[in-house]
Amino acid sequence: MSERAPDGFGEHQPVKGxxxxxxxxxxxxxxxxxxxxxAFGMALRAWGRGMRVAVYQxxxxxTANFGEHRAAKRIGLPVHPLGDGFTxxxxxxxxxxxxAIEQWGRACRAMFSGELDVLVLDExxxxxxxxxxxASEVLAALADRPPLLHVVITGRYAPAELVAAADLVTxxxxxxxxxxxxxxxxxxxxxx
Amino acid sequence: MSERAPDGFGEHQPVKGxxxxxxxxxxxxxxxxxxxxxAFGMALRAWGRGMRVAVYQxxxxxTANFGEHRAAKRIGLPVHPLGDGFTxxxxxxxxxxxxAIEQWGRACRAMFSGELDVLVLDExxxxxxxxxxxASEVLAALADRPPLLHVVITGRYAPAELVAAADLVTxxxxxxxxxxxxxxxxxxxxxx
Numbered sequence: 001m002s003e004r005a006p007d008g009f010g011e012h013q014p015v016k017g018x019x020x021x022x023x024x025x026x027x028x029x030x031x032x033x034x035x036x037x038x039a040f041g042m043a044l045r046a047w048g049r050g051m052r053v054a055v056y057q058x059x060x061x062x063t064a065n066f067g068e069h070r071a072a073k074r075i076g077l078p079v080h081p082l083g084d085g086f087t088x089x090x091x092x093x094x095x096x097x098x099x100a101i102e103q104w105g106r107a108c109r110a111m112f113s114g115e116l117d118v119l120v121l122d123e124x125x126x127x128x129x130x131x132x133x134x135a136s137e138v139l140a141a142l143a144d145r146p147p148l149l150h151v152v153i154t155g156r157y158a159p160a161e162l163v164a165a166a167d168l169v170t171x172x173x174x175x176x177x178x179x180x181x182x183x184x185x186x187x188x189x190x191x192x
Numbered sequence: 193m194s195e196r197a198p199d200g201f202g203e204h205q206p207v208k209g210x211x212x213x214x215x216x217x218x219x220x221x222x223x224x225x226x227x228x229x230x231a232f233g234m235a236l237r238a239w240g241r242g243m244r245v246a247v248y249q250x251x252x253x254x255t256a257n258f259g260e261h262r263a264a265k266r267i268g269l270p271v272h273p274l275g276d277g278f279t280x281x282x283x284x285x286x287x288x289x290x291x292a293i294e295q296w297g298r299a300c301r302a303m304f305s306g307e308l309d310v311l312v313l314d315e316x317x318x319x320x321x322x323x324x325x326x327a328s329e330v331l332a333a334l335a336d337r338p339p340l341l342h343v344v345i346t347g348r349y350a351p352a353e354l355v356a357a358a359d360l361v362t363x364x365x366x367x368x369x370x371x372x373x374x375x376x377x378x379x380x381x382x383x384x
Contacts, residue, residue, distance in 0.1 A: 020376050028226060032362040034233075038226035041233030041260070046381035048263025068233070071240025075267055118381060150382055167376070169368035170224040175361035182359065184212050189238035189310060190342055 023149040024167040029158035032172035051117035056107040057081035059123040066192040100132040125155030215341040216359040221350035224364035243309035248299040249273035251315040258384040292324040317347030
């Protein structure tokens, strides 16, 4: 038997002493799969507890209708995509930046509305990584948020200032990928 | 601008040439958060596409009623926990093993029923890691499964044979954790 417990199990046990409540700043980063997927999993978990959840997506375009969007619609979990599907091939960086700024404004209103328990900022690291918004302004807003609000930020290249400010940071690392290894492209239900 | 695209984005684009369909064996491992959470996120995504999904849990006890269980119940996604909450402190290894064997039998029936598109085997790596079931038998069954069935396995210590057999492997790495760094214990909606 290993001396280590299965993942996080002990934390599900009744705890001794008062349970400290704090809205966490959670970052899922790295080049592996599962960053957005885990954020949706947490949204589902919180939704299951009757918590108020909203997802703002910074890259996916408003027309996005992947499995997670369809599921969210069916269960009444608000997901707001407002991006232009930015990639390194994007041809209109000014539009990309303008959309990011607009979406940040909307996310901020949600963040300070007092009407949320969990706010997901999906693929938000790119906004910071590419400098579409000043990191100092973003971090100040996050620091000022209602103290019990959990914020989940996903995306590659989480900047050091964001990691420093975060409570929980996980790096998803690609070990093996079917596209790279076997030429199998993304499949519905698995990756979108 | 970086030369790398935001995570997986390109894969969401229309692809050239035929899209190869294959049931993937997906492993979420590592000591970080998000392994089970991402599996539930994928279950939600697949459910959103009308796919048939079931979750078998190998550590959580049948009484488990965390946020993800409540959400699954509300949306009609079958989640079957059958463990004894095993940790390294568990006192009855024979019972732990017997439950794992029983649960594997159930999961196998589901796997070969032809009635599923996605099967999640949550915290199943421990069954292999601790030798409750012979890896050769498990891997043979997985290899024989219906060719379009996606199987998602989560847990720490994914054994090398499992990684070798898998199509997609992600390691969730702990970068920063609120319990370790600030003494903040697991909170409802976030971690359970």
